[in-house]
Amino acid sequence: MNELLEFHPSERLTLGVELELQLIDHRDGDLTRAASDLVAITQTRHPRMDIKLEITESMIEIATGIQRDYAGVLSDLRALRDAVCESAKLLNVGVCGGGAHPFQSWTERHIVEAPRMNYISDLYGYLAKQFTVFGQHVHVGCPDGDAAIRLVHGLSRYIPHFIALAASSPFLRGIDTAYDCSRMNTVAAFPLSGRMPFVHDWEQFNAYFEKMRSTGIVQSMKDFYWDIRPKPEYGTVEVRVFDTPLSVDRAAALASYVQGVARLVLEHADSAIDEDAYLVYSFNRFQACRFGLRGEIVDPQTRARVRLDQDIRTMVESIRANAPGIAEPALMGLEQCLDRGNDSSWLRAELARVGSLGMLMRASTQRFLQNEESFSR
């Protein structure tokens, strides 16, 4: 089969957001098995909403429609959250964000009964159950495949920004990992994770994909677990490095930030794509995962070291100045995150206050229900 991947064009810079959510047992805060029941009941009550099963029975995925701006994404996410949480109440199940459950045991997870999930489970063995981690995926609309490739390369410079702003997985198996984002280490175990190979345009990408498909390693784009990947069937570029934030408001703000960065990248389409941009990719990514907003990254062009929070502030100002149309409330929300700390900081502070990881999960489910303007630390 030598069928080329066809990139279906979509409206430039439109947004779509997917959130993977945790399903929590109210009794002890551990993950519970409720995805099939929750998806079935929510789809019955809200048939037009995009609510799906994920790899294990302890997680679900919600997805917005195609939106042009922050307000649309936020409205969709709030409606989805309310629908899911309303159904979850009937099942006595809690729903929350966060990139990883702080004390779940992966051996207790059940793979969802579906052909795709069974394929992943057969191929990756125990890694499939360990993949019970929770991420936010942001799709950005692209007019063509070449623009998508350019956008993937352009956004890769800002991967540390995205990781640090969204980081919400400091705890794993009952301990503080010392990372702000431990989820990325779980994803790294997959052989086709990391970054997309360096290609200049859609034609080169198609050639690469065809080579991989001929080896039998991949069947579709879904088999690549890259940090950023083109999604030709949707006509988007998908950013996959975000931990699921603790609130949908933060998720909408992050999507808006990606839109702003993407606009700047596409507006400077004449600048050359340079593979040297990836020299510091892994180092910067590690800094963001380990230290969050306090990490230090190296600018691939100037070779200068800069603190992540400062670099993000600079970018936010740049978006404000050069990318009109990006909602001010979203940018203000991000600045609030820079001032107060990301969700990992909140989780650590909250654990110190409530005293147990079980209670922390209760606090997380309560926070997920709140809109950000009504939430105060």
Add this chain to the structure above:
Amino acid sequence: MPEIDRLMEGLESGLINPFSMTVLLFLAALLSAEVTVRVARVPRIVSLVVAGAAIGWLRSVSATASLMPLPRSLLEVLALVLIFEVGQRVPLSWLRRNPWLLVTSLAESALTFAGVLSILVLTFRIPMVQSVFVGVICMASSPIVVMCVSKDLAARGQIAERALLLSTLSSVYAVLGMQFLLSGYLAANHAELEGAVQPLVQLLGSFVLGILAAGVLRLYVFLTDARGAVLTIGIVCFCLLLYAAAPPLGISPVLSSLFFGLMIRATDRTHRLLAHQTSEAGVMLSVGYFVLLGASFRWMGTAMTVVIAMAISVLRIGAKVLANSLLARPAALQPGRGALVGLALAPLSSLALILAASLSQHAGLEQASDLASMVILMMAVSGPLLTEWALRRAKESTRQSE
């Protein structure tokens, strides 16, 4: 069984006395149960009940063995401790969020009662009074068994959670229904009209005692900073106090212990007590409980009693499955999974046994007691199997990778 008697007498002349004999039989029951679990892969609870029943059989066929003290009160205390744990796990606030669960529980209990009553009166021509009492006992399911099977499988999910909630509610209905009926029965026969208000007194009195016990336990934890085994000992002691204090006040120790657990769940904002695991002590409690439960069964009954009991058992399970599957959709579940909840409600155990035993103390209700006891025996053995099957079928067991 003269051979057994000769063996017992021979042993008794040595170091073996009734007390050590009981301990040895208990140990033998435990060993045989573990071997059965490994060889036949049956649930541990079933093995323990059957092994306990073997002790009961030995007591029924051997004059010497019947001298062995069977710690009946120990069984009841163990039941109270486990009922407390049930109360700790039952999310009553779920009923507020999903009122259809309350409707389901009322419907499945009512349908079970009506079904059992009908088959006894219409098919087997059992007198109405006797049939009503059997019907009330059959409404109950055993939350202790449901909880222990769930813990054994480390089950999590809707089937496990709903089965625990519905079995607890059905037990409450059965206790109150039995008290109401007994009051009426006694009033009709002996004109003791004051007995008619007993169910309300039971409910309120148990509630008050439960609140008191929960308050004192929280004070105990506050003062001693008790954790682990010390906390378990405290909980057992408070259950013992309830066991001692409730009956003289005319209050059900079972309901008191249930309210004790429910109050802890409702008021433990820090999850300090809820997070407590009885661990080894809890395992010991449940092992002792199920062996003693098995040993408490009476080995008697005619072939007709067995046939009727089998018919009741099948009908009882059918009624619970039917009600739960019919009301599954409004209660936010798929009908097929609702049926699994109904199946998981099959077990009957100590609570029903206590209710049946209370019948035998009243003249004219012996037949009801015998019939109910036979149904309980059948459900004590087959119930855990059905509960485990339902939980495994629903893929809620996390003990083994499925």
